[in-house]
Amino acid sequence: MKKLLFFCVIALVFNPLQTIATVASNQIIIVANLDDHTDNLTREQVRNLFMGASIGRNLEPVALPPHNHTRSLFNAKIIGMAEQRIQSYWAQMKFTGRFTQPKEVQSEQEMLVYLRNNKGSIGYLTADTNIPQGLHIMLSSE
Amino acid sequence: MLPAILATTMFSHAAAASEISENLDISGFARGVAGYLDHNSRTFEGYTDELSIVEQSLIAIQPTYTFNDQFSLTSQLIAHAGDDRNSGLEWLYLNYHPDSAWHLRAGKLRMPFFIYSDSIDVGYSYPWVTAPVQVYNNYLFSTFNGASASYNHSGSEVGLNVEIYSGTFDGDIYLAGTRIDVDAKVSNLAGIVATINSNNLSMRLSYHTGQNDTTVPLIQDLREALYQNNFIESAQSLESSGNVYALQASLSYDRLNSFYKAEWIQTVTGFEIAPKVTGAYAMAGYIWNDWTVHATYSVSKYSEIEPVIELPTTPIGNPGIDQLSAAYYQAFTATPNGTLDSYTLGTRWDFRLDMALKAEVSKFQESRNPSGFFVNSGQSSKESAYLYQVAWEWIF
Numbered sequence: 001m002k003k004l005l006f007f008c009v010i011a012l013v014f015n016p017l018q019t020i021a022t023v024a025s026n027q028i029i030i031v032a033n034l035d036d037h038t039d040n041l042t043r044e045q046v047r048n049l050f051m052g053a054s055i056g057r058n059l060e061p062v063a064l065p066p067h068n069h070t071r072s073l074f075n076a077k078i079i080g081m082a083e084q085r086i087q088s089y090w091a092q093m094k095f096t097g098r099f100t101q102p103k104e105v106q107s108e109q110e111m112l113v114y115l116r117n118n119k120g121s122i123g124y125l126t127a128d129t130n131i132p133q134g135l136h137i138m139l140s141s142e
Numbered sequence: 143m144l145p146a147i148l149a150t151t152m153f154s155h156a157a158a159a160s161e162i163s164e165n166l167d168i169s170g171f172a173r174g175v176a177g178y179l180d181h182n183s184r185t186f187e188g189y190t191d192e193l194s195i196v197e198q199s200l201i202a203i204q205p206t207y208t209f210n211d212q213f214s215l216t217s218q219l220i221a222h223a224g225d226d227r228n229s230g231l232e233w234l235y236l237n238y239h240p241d242s243a244w245h246l247r248a249g250k251l252r253m254p255f256f257i258y259s260d261s262i263d264v265g266y267s268y269p270w271v272t273a274p275v276q277v278y279n280n281y282l283f284s285t286f287n288g289a290s291a292s293y294n295h296s297g298s299e300v301g302l303n304v305e306i307y308s309g310t311f312d313g314d315i316y317l318a319g320t321r322i323d324v325d326a327k328v329s330n331l332a333g334i335v336a337t338i339n340s341n342n343l344s345m346r347l348s349y350h351t352g353q354n355d356t357t358v359p360l361i362q363d364l365r366e367a368l369y370q371n372n373f374i375e376s377a378q379s380l381e382s383s384g385n386v387y388a389l390q391a392s393l394s395y396d397r398l399n400s401f402y403k404a405e406w407i408q409t410v411t412g413f414e415i416a417p418k419v420t421g422a423y424a425m426a427g428y429i430w431n432d433w434t435v436h437a438t439y440s441v442s443k444y445s446e447i448e449p450v451i452e453l454p455t456t457p458i459g460n461p462g463i464d465q466l467s468a469a470y471y472q473a474f475t476a477t478p479n480g481t482l483d484s485y486t487l488g489t490r491w492d493f494r495l496d497m498a499l500k501a502e503v504s505k506f507q508e509s510r511n512p513s514g515f516f517v518n519s520g521q522s523s524k525e526s527a528y529l530y531q532v533a534w535e536w537i538f
Contacts, residue, residue, distance in 0.1 A: 042298040044296065044299050044300070044341070045298060048296035048301040053294045053296045054241070054295055055296045056296075076398055080342045080397065080398055081396045081397075081401075082398060082399065082429045084432065084434065084498075085396065088266060091267040092258070092261040095171060095261055095537075096252065096261050097216050097235070097237060098292070
């Protein structure tokens with residue numbers, strides 16, 4: 001027990017910022033490039049939008065690749081399904097021609113660049129991300 | 143043939159779908175399934191007590207050509223390892239997406255009877271090696287020629303998807319996974335599928351109807367003979383042209399580490415020779431890292447059918463009438479009217495993003511015989527057997 005406490009203290013002393021950032025980054029924000037900065041979405045709408053459905057607005061969902069930490073958080077907090085179940089879902093959608101998988105970017109940095117450059121795009125990031133001007137947070141995970 | 147295609151495809155393609163040109167995208171899927179039935183004298187879904195790898199193994203290629211943002215053409219070509227299912231063009235349709243809510247399709251399409259019926263060949267899309275046979279292998283045909291329109295919209299708390307379709311069917315039909323040697327025809331085929339989802343709970347309801355114009359040559363000959371001998375009521379009881387209805391309902395619930403599904407279907411006809419068929423299953427799955435374990439209970443039940451008592455039920459010494467009687471009553475006694483229960487335990491390992499390995503064991507038990515699933519089954523005893531299966535699933 002003493003050893004465990006010791007390692008915890010050492011970890012906090014030597015890497016306090018990262019530890020605090022890790023706690024903060026367990027929250028997800030849904031960010032969009034829209035003119036209307038008062039617009040918001042519910043979890044259900046975000047979930048359905050990223051599962052291929054229409055929410056009646058001209059939004060282009062953008063996803064991070066499987067096994068990305070932010071994507072795993074998004075799966076847990078918004079989609080509510082494990083990655084392999086999501087992959088099975090997309091196999092069914094693809095080979096029955098029903099829905100198309102969201103566009104994928106390779107990193108959070110690429111996500112920010114894509115969102116900033118494409119009006120109507122919507123993506124997810126961790127809550128500790130600095131959101132540049134022009135982008136709008138539409139939902140924060142609980 | 144199939145292994146050669148598989149090997150060529152595996153080594154010549156990257157893991158993801160290939161974009162041949164800016165407009166042409168080629169993707170596909172494959173599955174290798176091995177099964178063994180622990181019964182020394184019966185066949186079940188094509189499986190016997192000899193290890194078989196041909197019953198469900200297949201490879202498919204799906205080219206999609208995109209004309210513009212709204213129009214595209216999709217086809218799917220399948221090569222089955224077994225001879226029982228026809229290989230070739232599985233579907234070919236034109237897509238029209240006027241916006242993200244509407245989707246219209248026209249051409250050769252898959253029947254949307256159940257949750258997985260239009261992706262039943264894509265083993266990667268579901269947890270089992272074999273989807274519950276009492277529901278998925280008890281329907282008669284899988285494709286139709288026609289058109290479908292679907293609309294989807296997600297409100298702040300509820301999502302809705304509605305699909306309607308209409309068309310015709312002309313081709314082979316299957317019962318209990320076995321091709322029946324008749325030229326089947328269904329006209330005025332139509333249906334509606336509604337899916338409502340909220341908070342990871344999804345409910346799907348569908349209704350399907352069609353005019354069956356299929357004629358079974360042996361039954362047709364018997365009907366003619368009955369009419370000629372003035373056994374009108376008996377002849378009419380063998381009528382098989384008319385409307386067929388199917389009603390389906392399902393519930394799915396997904397959590398991060400578990401999922402639950404239940405599905406039910408009932409098929410009703412106006413024919414005296416065709417029993418009402420009910421099939422259902424309930425399943426639960428648990429996910430741990432890349433592994434899934436699941437358990438399923440399934441059941442199918444045929445209603446009782448009764449022949450018209452017009453012909454003598456015992457021989458009367460008139461060879462012509464006695465032969466007609468025997469054939470007529472045999473047609474009714476040969477029709478399944480039993481119940482089949484099954485219990486399945488399975489596991490799936492998603493060892494790569496595009497591949498999965500599966501293993502499962504199912505116990506099939508007739509609680510009333512004949513269920514129609516055991517081939518070579520005598521009607522005097524209730525059958526029971528274990529089916530062991532392993533599968534490799536791949537999408538590319």
